[in-house]
Amino acid sequence: MSTPPNPPPYWYHHYHRGPRFAKRFFWFALGGFATAMWMRNRDANGDFRMQHACMRHKPREQLRAPEAESSPATAGARAWSQEVAHGPMPAPGNATPGWEQENATEIIADMKKKAADTAVELSEATLDTIMSTAMSLKAKLAERTTRLDEENKRLRQELEALKKSPPRLV
Incomplete structure (x- = not known):
């Protein structure tokens, strides 16, 4: 229901x-x-x-060239009233990385080295496991072939014994 x-x-x-x-x-x-x-x-x-993977910056508006000032009084007034577009400050060319950046670089390098060592150890362990498995399978196969050879030898001997002395059917 x-x-x-x-x-x-x-x-x-x-x-x-x-x-x-x-x-x-x-x-x-x-x-x-x-x-x-x-x-x-x-x-x-x-x-x-x-929306888009590639972002292009909008072109900056060209700054107007300063016109020849006629009097110092009007020049000061215009200087305060004009807005100037400031772009991002360029980085100095001889800037040295700070302590934090060097420390972070060292930490990242250590982490990369540890990750590489761990990957090498894991691959070696995997190869050792594969080799031991292959050796054990090879030993099992050799044991089985010897056992089958012994069984075939025993069966041949029984067959020859039966041929030499056939059973009597009365």
Whole structure:
């Protein structure tokens, strides 16, 4: 029986949705709308970081060449009012790595060496296991061949004995 003994009216397979269905559908639709608007806004602004593997930087706007200033009073006012686009500061050419970077490099080198040693040990252990298994199989095969040879020799001797003295049938 798939239904309770006294089913409520209009019993069907979507009855369990009940009065909460409208609330859930509203929040689902609101989330979908917000996501669509956010994606549309990102596309309009040209932000393609999540969609494309290759991100090229937008070309920087060329800075205007400073015009010849006529008076020092207006030159100072213009200097304070103009906004200058500052790019990222270039790294100095003779910068030496810090202690943290050297320490991290040493730690990474040690980890690489330990990983390589562990891989070598595992491969040696695997090869030793394979060799011991092969040796044991070879020993079992040799034992079986000697046992079969002995059994064949015994059967030949019995056959020759039967040929020499055949059984008497009366």
